[in-house]
Every structure is written in C-alpha cells, then in structure tokens.
Amino acid sequence: MGIYTEISMKKIPQSFFRRPTLTVARDLLGKYLAVKHGREILSGKIVETEAYRGEDDLACHASKGRTSRTETLYQKAGTVYVYFVYGMYHCLNIVTEEKNFPSAVLIRAVEPSEGIECMKKNRKTAALHNLASGPGKVCEAFGITKKMNGVVIPSTHIWVEDRGETVKKKDIVKAPRVGVAYAGACARYPWRFYIKNNEFISKK
DNA sequence: CAAGAGATCATCT
DNA sequence: GATGATCTCTTGA
Numbered sequence: 391m392g393i394y395t396e397i398s399m400k401k402i403p404q405s406f407f408r409r410p411t412l413t414v415a416r417d418l419l420g421k422y423l424a425v426k427h428g429r430e431i432l433s434g435k436i437v438e439t440e441a442y443r444g445e446d447d448l449a450c451h452a453s454k455g456r457t458s459r460t461e462t463l464y465q466k467a468g469t470v471y472v473y474f475v476y477g478m479y480h481c482l483n484i485v486t487e488e489k490n491f492p493s494a495v496l497i498r499a500v501e502p503s504e505g506i507e508c509m510k511k512n513r514k515t516a517a518l519h520n521l522a523s524g525p526g527k528v529c530e531a532f533g534i535t536k537k538m539n540g541v542v543i544p545s546t547h548i549w550v551e552d553r554g555e556t557v558k559k560k561d562i563v564k565a566p567r568v569g570v571a572y573a574g575a576c577a578r579y580p581w582r583f584y585i586k587n588n589e590f591i592s593k594k
Numbered sequence: 595c596a597a598g599a600g601a602t603c604a605t606c607t
Numbered sequence: 608g609a610t611g612a613t614c615t616c617t618t619g620a
Contacts, residue, residue: 440612449612459605477602479613496612524614569612592613 402415402550404542408467410488415441415583418484418550420557425532428510432532433551434522438498440567442483449573452492462539463492467580472529472539472550479526482534484543484550487526487554497571498525498582499517500532501590512594520540522591561586568592 401550402421407414415509415556416439424433442450451473452463462471463485471483471494483494509521509531516587522531529535543549564580584591 442612451612454606457606473612474604475606475611476613477611481612483612498612524613567612572611 400552404466404468404544406468406550407484407486407495407543407556408488408503409442409486410426411495413486414486415439415581417564418495418497419562419583419585420466420555422551422553423497423528423532424504424551425468425546427508427532427533428548430505430508432508434465434498434502434504435555435590436497436550437501439589440496440498440583441486441493441581442496442566443493443581447569447573447579449570450492450494450575450578456492460492462467463494464490465540466542469545470538470541470543472534472536475526478566480529480535481525481531482532482538488500497528499523499568499584499592500528501588502531507582517554519589523590557585 399513409559418436419438422433423436424431431446445452452460456464466489467484467486467582469485472480474480474542482497485494487493497533502521512533513521522528547590564587566580567582
C-alpha cells in the first residue's frame with residue numbers, strides 16, 4: 391500500500407462519535423467501516439444509517455431503561471453495541487453523545503470494498519448487491535457478533551476510516567426508520583439516512 | 595414483482 | 608409467555 395493511500399485513509403477518532411446522534415448518523419455516510427477478520431481486513435462504504443436516541447425514543451432499546459442488554463448504550467461514545475434479534479441476526483451500532491445518555495447509530499448498509507471474497511463466504515452468496523445491504527447482512531458479511539459488544543472504536547479489530555469522500559447534503563435522503571412500527575409517534579421520525587441512488591441500501 | 599410466512603432465541607413481562 | 612432496529616424462501620398474479 392503506497393504512502394499516498396495511507397495518508398488519505400484516516401482512522402476516525404473516538405471524539406467523532408461524541409456529538410449529536412443525528413449529526414453522527416449523517417456524517418457516517420461515505421465513511422468506511424473496517425473490520426479485521428482473521429488476517430484479512432474487510433471494509434466497505436457506509437451507505438445507510440439510523441439514529442436511536444434516548445429513553446424517550448420508543449424505538450430505542452433504552453426506552454426499556456437501563457438493563458443488562460442496554461447497558462452498552464449508556465457507555466461512552468465510540469463504544470460498539472451489538473445485539474441479537476429474531477433469534478438469528480446481529481445488528482451493529484456505534485454509541486454516540488455523552489456517557490450515560492443512551493444513544494447510538496445503527497449501521498444498516500455497506501457497499502463492499504475490500505475483502506469481498508471473504509464476505510461472499512461469510513454470507514454464503516456470490517451476489518455483490520446482497521452482501522451487506524441490511525443490518526443483519528452487514529454483521530454476517532463482516533463476521534460481527536456479540537463478542538464485539540463493548541469494544542471502543544477505534545480498536546485494532548474494528549474502526550471507521552475517512553477516505554476523503556464527502557457526501558453532499560442534497561445526496562442524503564431522510565426517511566422513517568425501518569421495522570419500528572410499534573414505536574408510536576417515534577415510528578415516524580425521519581431518522582433513517584441513506585445515500586441517494588446508491589445500489590447497496592437495504593430498501594428503496 | 596409483491597405479499598406472506600417461517601426460522602429461532604435472548605430479553606423482558 | 609410474547610416479541611423483535613431481519614432475512615429468505617414460497618406462492619401467486
């Protein structure tokens with residue numbers, strides 16, 4: 391890897407996440423998620439995110455209060471929150487804002503960049519557009535499990551890179567979050583963000 | 595193509 | 608005992 395490439399791939403510091411959750415959710419678009427999987431590094435561009443913020447957000451797991459499951463959400467910004475849903479899938483979040491204020495950004499979709507062959511094995515499919523186009527798929531493709539819960543970004547196993555790609559405001563779509571119909575008025579909050587016309591988002 | 599159901603278990607009631 | 612920040616497969620138009 392050449393020095394110029396190295397210079398353009400900056401690891402995002404923990405402080406990036408210690409900001410308003412909606413801001414972090416938008417700013418993560420166009421950044422690169424990277425995970426060390428064995429000897430290989432898997433990476434891809436984050437193209438879809440969702441914000442979950444505070445105990446008053448009925449879609450946020452912390453609306454149930456501080457429990458053993460939600461404890462991670464109350465940790466400091468940059469902490470990885472991985473949970474298990476539907477008896478089958480994992481979802482990756484990164485904690486935001488101040489310690490003891492439960493909030494996080496869900497990584498919903500990633501456009502694969504490095505380690506694509508490994509992702510195909512992990513996902514048991516060869517279809518590029520089906521590798522990481524959904525929160526459960528992201529975790530399966532990148533080999534993310536609850537073992538990663540509580541790790542703080544940047545770590546040697548998981549980090550986010552800024553490769554100098556900026557997503558223009560007009561290319562960011564705002565929409566209601568997916569799969570939270572049970573959350574009353576919160577279900578309508580436009581807290582889902584994705585890159586317009588991107589082929590790798592979870593749904594149109 | 596859209597709609598519906600089944601998979602499968604940690605977590606909370 | 609019920610449910611879910613999902614995904615895949617099947618069915619039928």
